[in-house]
Amino acid sequence: DQQVKQNSPSLSVQEGRISILNCDYTNSMFDYFLWYKKYPAEGPTFLISISSIKDKNEDGRFTVFLNKSAKHLSLHIVPSQPGDSAVYFCAASSSGTYKYIFGTGTRLKVLA
Amino acid sequence: DSGVTQTPKHLITATGQRVTLRCSPRSGDLSVYWYQQSLDQGLQFLIQYYNGEERAKGNILERFSAQQFPDLHSELNLSSLELGDSALYFCASSPRGLAVYNEQFFGPGTRLTVL
Numbered sequence: 001d002q003q004v005k006q007n008s009p010s011l012s013v014q015e016g017r018i019s020i021l022n023c024d025y026t027n028s029m030f031d032y033f034l035w036y037k038k039y040p041a042e043g044p045t046f047l048i049s050i051s052s053i054k055d056k057n058e059d060g061r062f063t064v065f066l067n068k069s070a071k072h073l074s075l076h077i078v079p080s081q082p083g084d085s086a087v088y089f090c091a092a093s094s095s096g097t098y099k100y101i102f103g104t105g106t107r108l109k110v111l112a
Numbered sequence: 113d114s115g116v117t118q119t120p121k122h123l124i125t126a127t128g129q130r131v132t133l134r135c136s137p138r139s140g141d142l143s144v145y146w147y148q149q150s151l152d153q154g155l156q157f158l159i160q161y162y163n164g165e166e167r168a169k170g171n172i173l174e175r176f177s178a179q180q181f182p183d184l185h186s187e188l189n190l191s192s193l194e195l196g197d198s199a200l201y202f203c204a205s206s207p208r209g210l211a212v213y214n215e216q217f218f219g220p221g222t223r224l225t226v227l
Contacts, residue, residue: 004154034215043114043202043218044155089154098168100145100216104154 003027004092006103014111019077021106023090026071030092034100035064035075038087047088048075080110115139116219118203124225130191133222137184137205143167144186145216146178149200161186193226200224 005024013019023033031052036044050057050064050073057064063076077084087105115138125131137144142163147155157170161180172178175193180186190197200223204216 006154036218041220043116043204043220045114045218046215049215091155098160098162099157099170101157102147102155 002104003030004090004101004103006088006090006106008106009104010107010109012109012111013080015082016079019075019080019084019108019110021075021077021088021090021108023073023075023103024071025073025092025101027092027094027101028071029094030101031095032093033064033066033073034091034093035062036089036091036102037084038089038105044089077108080108082110082112084108085110114217114219116203116205116217118201118219118222120222121220122223122225124227125193126227127193127195129193129226130189131193131224133188133190133201133203133224135186135188135203135205135219137186137203138217141205141207141217142184143206144180144184145204145206146172146186146188147202147204149202149221150196150198155202158188190224195226198224198226 034049035047038044048062066073087107089105091100091102093100117136119134145160146158158172160168178188200221202221204218206216
C-alpha cells in the first residue's frame with residue numbers, strides 16, 4: 001500500500017514559468033511533510049518542509065502548500081530554472097514513528 | 113556535499129553472497145537511516161538508529177541487518193543476496209532522532225548489482 005503517491009512520473013516546464021509538483025497521501029496521521037530534490041548520481045537533498053499546523057511554507061522560489069482535508073500537498077517553483085531539472089520526492093512522517101515514507105518521485109525537466 | 117559518506121560507491125556480487133555497506137554520518141549527527149531505492153521506485157525506508165540503538169524499522173528483510181557503532185558510523189549487512197536486491201542503498205543522517213521534525217542529509221548512495 002503506497003501511502004505517499006506522486007502520480008506524475010514526469011513534468012516538463014518552460015524556463016521562467018511555474019512548476020507544480022503534486023503529492024497525495026492516505027495516512028491521516030502524517031503531520032510532517034518534506035520535499036527532496038535528487039540529481040543523478042547524488043543522494044537526495046532537502047528542499048523544504050511543512051508541518052500540519054501550517055498550510056503554506058515559503059523559501060525563496062519554493063513554496064509548499066498543504067491541504068489536509070484533501071490529503072494533498074504541492075510544491076511550487078517560481079520561476080523555474082534549468083538547474084531545477086531533477087527528480088523531486090515528497091516524504092511524510094507522523095510524530096513518534098521516526099519513519100519517513102517517500103513517494104516514487106517526479107522527474108522535472110525545465111526547458112531553456 | 114552533504115557530509116555523509118558511503119562506501120563503496122558500486123558493488124557487484126553474485127546471488128547467495130553477503131555484502132556490507134558502510135555509512136559515516138555528518139559530524140555530530142546521532143541518527144542514521146537506511147533506504148533502498150529500486151528501479152522506478154521511491155525510497156523505501158529500511159531502518160533507523162539513534163546513538164547506537166535501533167529506533168525504527170521499515171520494510172527491512174530478515175536477510176538484512178544493520179548496526180550503529182560507538183563512533184556513530186553504521187553498516188548495513190545484506191546476506192543470501194537475490195537478484196531483486198539490486199538497488200541503490202542510501203544512508204542519511206540527522207542531528208537528532210527523538211523528534212521527527214528534522215531534515216535528513218543523504219549520502220551519495222551505494223549501487224548494488226547482484227548477478
